[in-house]
Amino acid sequence: MSASFDLVVVGAGPGGMAAATIAAEAGLRVCLLDSGARPGGQIWRGLLVETASKHPHGKGFLDWTSRLQRTGCTVWQGWEVVDRPALNLLRLEHEGEGRDVEFGSLILATGARERFLPFPGWTLPGVMGAGGLQALVKGGLDPKGMRVVMAGSGPLLLAAAAGLVSAGARIAGIYEQAPLARLVGFGLTLLGQPAKLAESVRYRMKTLSATYRTGAWVMRAEGQGRVERVTLTDGCKQWTLACNWLACGFHLVPNLELPRLLGCRISDGTVAVDELQQSSVPGVACVGELTGIGGLDKALLEGQIAGWAAAGCFAKALVLAPQRLRMNRFVQRLDRAFALRPALRVLSGADTVVCRCEDVTHAELEGCTSWREAKLHTRCGMGPCQGRVCGSAAEFLYGWESTSARPPVYPAMVSTLGTEVASHQDAQP
C-alpha cells in the first residue's frame, strides 16, 4: 500500500506538530507520522486532552493539539520509518505491516534520546534513564513510595525529579555531574529568559526535600537481581545510598539515524540547517532537538519556521529568525554548562557491559580502534537497538564516531523490507 502527500512530517512531538499544523493550515496535504501510541513526543507524553489543563505544559499541548485537529492533517500513530526505498518515498512499518508514503518534501522532527554511559551495575533491573523513568511514569508506572536516586546530567534530571515527586516517589538525592560554578554561570544567563528560570525554580521547589548536589556522579549500582544500592562520588569521597530505582541519564543526544540515512550533513553532532531549517539535502528540513538540544520552545519555533517554508511562505518563516538565533545561543550555553567531565570515561570495569544488546564488555572493546572495528570484531552496536545506546556512549568513552546509517534504521520484518516499490512494479511488463 502507498499514499502520497505534499509534505510528510516524521515525529509528532512539539516540533513535528507545529510544522504539520502550519503547513496544513497553509493548504498543503500533510501526513504526520509517529512511532508512539499518541501525539506529543516525549515532553508531552501521556498528556490527555481531558486532563492536560492541570499540567504545567498542558496549555501548549492543548493549543497545538486542537489546532492540528482542525487542519484535518493525516496523522499516523505507531508507525516507524525503516527505509527510504526511492528518492521521494519512505517505507514504514506498524505491527509487522509495511507501507510506503510518498512525499513532496519532508520535515524531520525525530527528537532526542538520553545519553547513557556504562558503569558497573547499569544493566540491573531498576536502573533506568532519568527521562526514561519519567516516560514510564507518564505511561502509568506508579512510583508511590519508591525510593529513587537521580544521577547524571542536564536540566532533565531536575525536571524528571519534580515529576516523580508529584507522582509520589521519594527522591533520595539528585546528583548532577557538572560543577557548581558552571551551573551558576548558566543560571545567570537565564536571567534574560525569566520563563526558563521560573521553570527551574519551580522544579527545585518541588524537590526541596531531596539533596541536590553538583559535582557528584554515580560510580556503581549493586543488588541481588535488581538495584538495591548506589555508590556515588564527588571525586574525593564516596558514599552509598539504598534505593528501589536509579534514574541516570547524561543529557540528551539527537536521534540522527533518519537524517543520516537521507544524507543530511551532520556537524558537531547535530544536523546542519539554514535559517529556514533546510538541511543539506534539498526538500528535507530538520527541526527541534535534531538541530541542537534546546527543548520545547525551540522545537515549536523551528517547527513553525519549517512549516511556513514547506508551504512557500518564506517571509512568515523569516520573521521568526531573531527568536531562532536566541534559541541557538541557548543551545550553546546548555551544551557548555552540562559538558561531561572526563572522570565519567573511567567508570566501567573490565567486565562492565557496554553494548547491552550483545553483552559486549569494556575489556572486549579496549583492543578496538574504531566503531567499525568494534562492530566487526565484537558485535558491539549490532543488536536490535542498532547502537542507539552504546554508540553515543562509545563516542564519549573511546572517541569513536558512528557516521554511517544503513537501512533498516529500525528493526523491521523481512516482508516489509523485501517488498518492491509500487511504481517499479507498475513499470515492469
Added chain:
Amino acid sequence: MTITINGKPVWVADGTSVAAAMMMAGEFSRRSVHGEPRAPFCGMGICMECCATVNGVAHRRTCQLDCEPDMEVVTG
C-alpha cells in the same frame, strides 16, 4: 482492564503502557545474550530492553505499546 503477564492476571488503568504494567507486576522483560534479566530502561522506544512477546508477537517494544483488555504478555 485486566491483562495477563506470564499467565498471571494483572489489573491496569486505561492508558498504561505494557512496560509499566510489567514493572508493576514485578516482572523483568527479557534475558540478555548471557542470560541476565533486563527490564525497561530508556522508556522511549530506543533501547529495546523492554521487548516482550505480546499476543503471540515476539519482540514488541512494550514502552511504546498501550495495554488493551485481555492482552497476553509473555516475558523473558
